[in-house]
Amino acid sequence: MISPIHIITLTLGTAFFIGLLKKLNLNISALLMLVAIAAAGTISASWFTAILSGAANAEVFTAGFNPPYSINLLMGKGEALITLLINLAGFLGGVYLLKSLKERGIYTMIIYLVFIMSLNVIVMTRDIFNLFVFMEVASIGIAGLVILDKSSKATQAGFKYLIATGVIAGILLIGIAFTYYFAGTLNIDVIQQASIINFKAGSIAVFLVIISIILELKPFPANGWGIDVYEGANPGIGAMISAASASAMLFVLYKLAVLVPESFLQIITAIGILTFVGSNLMGIKQSNANRLLGYSSIGQIGLLTAIVGLKPFLGAQFELIAVSILISHFFAKAGLFWLSGIVKKQNLKDWAMLRQKPYLLVLFGIFIFALIGFPPFPSFLGKWELIMKLAHSHHFYILAFILIGSFLEGIYLFRWLGFSIKMEDANLPPLTVHWNKIIPVVLSALGVLGSGIYFGTITEIAASLKYIPLLFIALLYVIDFLPVYVKNTVSIAGIGYYLYTIYPDLEGFKLIFGLIFLAGGMLTLVAGYFKTGTRKGFYPLVMLMFAGLVGLIEAHTTFEFFFAWELMTAGSYFLIIRGKKSMTHALSYMLFSLAGAYLILAGFGLAHIGQSSYALDILASVQSFAPLVFILLAIGFMTKTASVGLHIWLPGAHAEAETDVSPMVSAILLKAGVFGLILLMLNMGSQFIGSFNIYYALAWIGAITAVMGNMMAAFQEDAKRLLAYSSVGFLGYILFGLSFMSHLGWLAAVSLSVVHFMFKTLLFLAIGGIVYRVKTKEMYKMGGLIKKMPFTFISVLMGIIVIAGVPPLTGFGGKWILYNAVLEKGWFFPSALVFFAGIVAFLYCFRLIHTVFLGQLKDEHREVKEAPFWLLLPQYMILMVIMLFSALPNSLLKPIGAMLAPIFPEGALEWQGQLAKSGFGYWNGQVIMYIVGGIFVVVFAWLWYMNRNAQKVKQFNIGYSAERPSLPETTHFAYNFFAPYKKALGFLVSPLITNFWDSASEGVHAISDKVRRIYNGNVQTYAFHILAFIVVVYLIIF
C-alpha cells in the first residue's frame, strides 16, 4: 500500500513542478495536474477497498514523533471514502475546467492542485491547528479560483468569500487557541480524552471550534456569502465547492463531533434542519440556475449536518444513511453544476435548450431524481433508513421537517425539470458541447446510478428487490431506435410473460389488481400500434410505471412497497409530461405524489416503531399512534385516488396526456391508490379517534368527491377533461364503498374498480381516437360525428350506459350493491350524496355523447374518418367483457364475493344462478337482460313494421320555425350545455380547493421571497450575520 502521505506529496510536488515548467507547454502541465489528482485518487481508492476488506487504518506521523508532539494523519474508512470523492471530483472537475484552466495559465492550475491537496489534508488530519492552516489554504484556493473568472460578479463573490471565511477563521483560531490552552494539545484524540467540556470555559473553546466548522458549511441564515459565491463563480468551481469542499468540511464536522456533548449535537441537528428547510424554502423563488443550485447544495449539506448531529440515534445505519445521501448529493450536484456550465444560461426557463441534445436531458433527469431521493438512487435508501430510525427514536418533529424540506426541494427541482422538458425553446441559441465538459457529467450520472445499485446490493432490506423489470426497461432503452410496432410488441410480450410467471402466486386482491395493472397494461398498449415512427423514450417510461405497479402487487415489505410506489410515480410523471401542454399539470401531479409519498413514508416509519420486521403486516399490529399511521397512509394513498382536496392535479394531467397514455394514467394508475387503501384497511382494520370512526370521515370524503367530480365533469367543455373529472367522481364511489368495511361495501368498491378500469379505458381510447381525427378536444366544436365514426359511437354509448348505472348493463350491479350496503350500514347522508352523484353522472354522460356524436355535423368534419383500427380493437375487446359481465353478473361478482368472504363473513350475497340475494333485496342481471332485450325487440319490430318506409333526410331538414338553418354552429346546442344547472348549483363547484392550493402556493412563494431579502449582497451584512449567528447559538447553548 502506498502511504496516504503521498497524496500530499504527489499533488504538492506536481504543483511545484508545473510551476517550474512555467509556460513551456500548457497541455503537458494540464496533463500532469490531472495525473497527479488521479494518482491521489488511486491511493484513496486502494485504501478504501483495503479497509473495506478488513485492513487496518493507516496512521502517518509527520515529524517522526507521536502526537501530541507531531501532526498526524489518519486514513480510515471515512477518510478514504471522502478523499476518494474529493480526488474524483478534482479529477473530473479538472477535465471539465481544462480549457479555462489553460486559458488562465499555469498559476490557476497550481492553485487548483493546492486546493485539492488541502481538502485531502483537511479530511485526513487529526490536528486542529493543522486543520485550520489547510482550511485557510483551501479558502484562498477557492477565492483564487473564483476571482480568476473575469466577471465582476465573480470578483465580488471571491471577495465576499474571503471576508466571510476570514471572519470564520478568526473565530476558529480563537477556539483552537483556547482549546490548546485547556487541553494542552492540538490532537483531536487527545483533546477528546482530556474532556475539557466538563467545565464551561473548555466547552466554550470547543463551541468556538465547532461553530466555525458549522459556519463553513454555510448554515441558514448566515450563508448569504455562500449563495453569492455559488451564483458568481464559474459553474465548474461551483461544482468543486458544492461537491468536494462541502464534503470535506462535513467530514471535519463529523470528525470533531466526538469532542462535543450531546446537547451540542442537538444544536447541530437543529441548525442542519433549519438550513435544510430554510434553504429549500428560499430556493422556491429562485430563477437563476447557479443560485438555485447553491440553495439546493446548502440545503443538502444542512440535511447531512443534521444527520451528523443525529448520529447517536441512527446506530449502525448511520454510515449507510450519511454516505448514501452524501454520494447522491456529490454526484448530482457536481453533475448539475457542470450541466449549468454547458447550458451557459442562468434563467431556468432557458434550460429548454437541453432538449437539443436529448441525452443531456436524460442526465439532467437522473440528477434531479437522485437529489430528491427516488429509487434506484442511493439517497432513496438513505432517506428510508433515516426516516425509519427517526421514527424509532421518536424524533417526530425532525422527521416532519426533513420531509417538508425535501418537499420544498422537490417543488423547485421538478419545476426546473419541467421547464427543460416542455418550455418553449424556439428562440434559444444552439447548444454546443465539448467532450471535456460532457465526460464528467456522464461519469457522475453513471456514478450515482452505480452507487445506487451497489447500495441496493449491500443493504439487507433492499436485497429482496426485483431488478428484472428494471433490466427489461434498460433493454427497451437499448432498442429505442426501433420503430413503434417492434417496441410495442416487445413491451406487450414482456408484460404478458411477466404476468404469466407471477400469475400462479397471485390471489385475492393481488390477482384482481394484478390483472388490472398488467392485463390492463397490455390492452392499452395494443392501442399504441396506431402510432408511427419511433416514439422515442416512450416505452421505457411506460414500463417503468408498470414495473412500479407490479411491484406494489408483489411487495411483501413496506420497503418494497414504497420502492415500487416511487418507481410508479417516476414513470407516470414522465408519461404525463409527454402531453403537449402538460408542463404545469405534470408538476402538480409530481408535487401531490411527492407529498403523498412522504406521508406514506412517515406512516410506514411510525408503523415500524417497536417492530423488528418490515413486513407489510406490521400494519396489523401497529404499536403506537395507530390512528395517525392510518391517517397518514390513507391521505398518502388518496393523493393517487384524487379524492376531494387532493384532486386538482388530475384533470389537467389526464386530459393533456397522449391518446393512449390517458387510459393508462386514468384507468390503471389510479387503482394503485385503491390497492394501497385496500392493503391499509385490510391490515389496520377499524380506526377510531376517541369514539369517532375515521371511516365515517372517509365515507364523507368519498361522497363529496363523487358529487364534486361528477358535477365538474358536467360543466367541462373539453372532452378529455370531462372524462378526467368523471374518474375523480368514480374513485369517490370506490372510496365510499371501501369505507364501509363490510362485505357489500367492498364488493361494490372492488367490482367498481374493475368496471371503472374497463369503461374508462374504453372512453379515453374512443375520445382519444376522435381527438386524433378532429384535432380538437372542445366538444362544442364537434357534433354529428355518429355518421362518420359509428364504431367509436357504439363504444362511447356502451361506456356511458355503464357509467350511468342504468340497467341492463354492468354498471347497475354496482349501484344495486351500494344500495344494499347502505341499508345495512346506515350512513344515509353521505350515501344520499353518492346516489345524487350517480344521477349527476347522467348530465356529463349525455353531454359527452350528444355534443360529440349527435346534433349537427360541422362543415370541417365532413371528411373525417373512423378512428384508427388499433384504437378500436382494445375498445371492442373491452366491450365484449362488459357484455359478458352484464349478462352474467356473477362471473364478476361471485369470485370477488368469495374472496371477500373470509374477510367479511357477514352479509355476503347469496347466489342462485344469476340471481343475487342480499338481506334486503334481489337482482337477476341475466333475466333483466333477457326481458329488456325481449321488449326492445318486440317494440322495434312493431315500429319497423309500421315505419319501414321511413325516408332518410339530410342534415338541416328539421322543423325549425319554418326556416332552414344554414350553419351547424348556430344549430348545434352544445356550448355551456347545462347553463341553468350551473346557475342553480354552480356555487357547489366554485374552485375553492384550487384557490386554496393556489394561495398556499402563493403563500409559500411570498414567504420564500421575504426570507431571502436578508441576503442583500452586502458583505458587511454577511459578516454581521455570521457573528449574530454565533451569538444566538451561544445564547441557546449556554
Added chain:
Amino acid sequence: MDFGFKHILYALLTVFIVLNYGLILQGIVRKIGARVGRRYGIRWYQPYIDIIKNYAKRSTITHGVMFYIAPVFRLTGGIGLLLFMPVIFGSEIFSNFSFAGDLVLVLYFQFFGVLGMALGAAEGGHPYSAIGVSRGLSQVTAFELPLTLGVLAIAMQYQTLNITEIVAAQQGGFLSWTLFTNPFATIAIMFSFLGAMGRSPFDVVLAPQEIPIGPPTEFHSGLLGVLQLNRAIFPAAKLILFMNLLFGGATSWPELVVKTFLIYMWSVFVGTVFPRFRVDQSVRWFLVVPLTIAIIAIILIRF
C-alpha cells in the same frame, strides 16, 4: 323462479290493461284541465284518435339510427318499468317480472327510456330537443335526491327493498300505509313525484311555448305514435310505483284505478294552480323544501 311462456301472456295482458287505462286517464285529465280553464276541452277518447292518426300518416322521415330507435328505447323503458313491478298485490298473474329485481332496479330502470330517448332526440339535430334534454336532466338530478332519501327511509322502515314485501307490510287498513307510518318520507317522495310527472310547475322540459315540446320536437307519425303509447304507459307505471310504496298498493284493478287516479290528481292539482318554474328555480326548490323534509324523515328513522 322458472320462466315460462305464460309469463309473456300475463305481461301482455298487464300492458294492454295499463295502456288503455293510461290513455283514458290522459284524456280525462286533459278534459279536467280544460274545464278548470273554462274551456270545453277534448273528448275523453281523443288520445286514441291521436295515436291512430299518427300511425296512419304515410310520410315518415328519419335522421339516423339513434333517432329511429329512440322511441323504442322510450317505450321499452315504460313497459319494462311496468313489468318489473308487482301491479296487483297478491296476484301471481299481475306480478309479472318482479322476480328479476327489486326497488333499486325499478328506480334506475326509469332512466333507461329517458336516456335512450334523449340520445335519439339529440340525433334529430334540433336545438330544441337538446335544450329540452338539458333542462330535463338538470331537473331529474334535483328531484332524485329527496326521492332517494325517501326511498332509503322506506326501505329502512320495512327492512327490505322488495316491492312486494313493502306492499305486504302496508296491508291491514289504511293506517298501516306508509302515508301514515312514515309521513315525512311520503311528503318528500310526493314532492319528487311532482318532478317525475313533469307537469307544471316542472314542465319546462317540454315547454310548449318556447321550445315546442322539447325532446320529441322532431318526432312524427309512427315514431311519435310509439312515444304516445309510452306517454300512456310510463306515467301509469310511475303511479303504480308510488302507490305501492306509499299508499298500500292495490289488491284489485278497481282499487288500483281509484288510488292511482287520486295520486295523479295531486300532480294535476298542483299543475293547474302553480305556474312554471325556470330550471334553476326548480332545481333549487327541490334541493330546499323536499330535501329538508327527506332529511327529517331519515333522522326520524335513524334515531
